[in-house]
């Protein structure tokens with residue numbers, strides 16, 4: 705029973721629910737794009753899966769194990785990682801030192817560096833000296849180094865030019881090909897859908913579309929309302 709399963713999850717923040725009865729499954733080797741207008745609840749949904757905020761009701765399970773009440777650390781031990789919005793590097797540490805923080809073994813550091821040739825070249829530079837795009841690569845590489853089986857990525861492109869972000873996407877694809885299940889929240893919706901197999905649209909906390917990424921790309925009206933939250 706492999707997969708990360710979200711069942712009827714509701715998340716309450718401030719005045720009321722910001723996620724309502726959301727259900728879907730992430731499967732190994734597949735990327736799911738999570739799309740929706742600002743304030744739809746995308747970040748809150750990711751946070752409830754990784755344990756940053758509790759679910760008010762519903763459940764989340766990893767490979768059949770209920771993790772709804774488990775700590776973030778326990779969830780991480782089961783193979784879940786969450787790249788949070790605006791997540792930063794440790795600027796005083798070199799690229800290699802940043803990766804060693806999450807990699808369990810030395811060979812894993814080298815394997816991940818092989819995926820990121822730009823970082824390999826700067827391996828002994830303090831990350832503070834890297835460009836914004838390269839620093840975001842370090843954030844991504846650090847998550848890969850832990851070898852998570854389930855990876856939640858929130859707005860990896862924040863502060864990056866689309867052209868820089870476009871270079872990060874093949875690395876996400878490659879990681880999925882290694883068997884990870886990925887949930888991708890991204891402001892550049894078309895780029896995200898282009899690398900995803902599955903798509904989920906949320907609006908005002910509810911799922912309004914669930915299907916393949918291709919189905920969503922081929923339905924301009926649904927995609928348009930996904931942006932506007934109609």
Ligand SMILES: Nc1ncnc2c1ncn2[C@@H]1O[C@H](COP(=O)(O)OP(=O)(O)OP(=O)(O)O)[C@@H](O)[C@H]1O
Nearest residue numbers: 717718719722740741742743744745746747748749
């Ligand atoms: N810490 C918080 N306390 C109270 N309300 C919050 C908190 N964080 C988010 N919210 C509210 O929850 C709702 C969903 O916000 P969330 O950030 O999850 O949406 P989002 O789809 O990720 O938005 P964006 O695309 O703008 O990042 C919004 O109405 C927001 O104001």
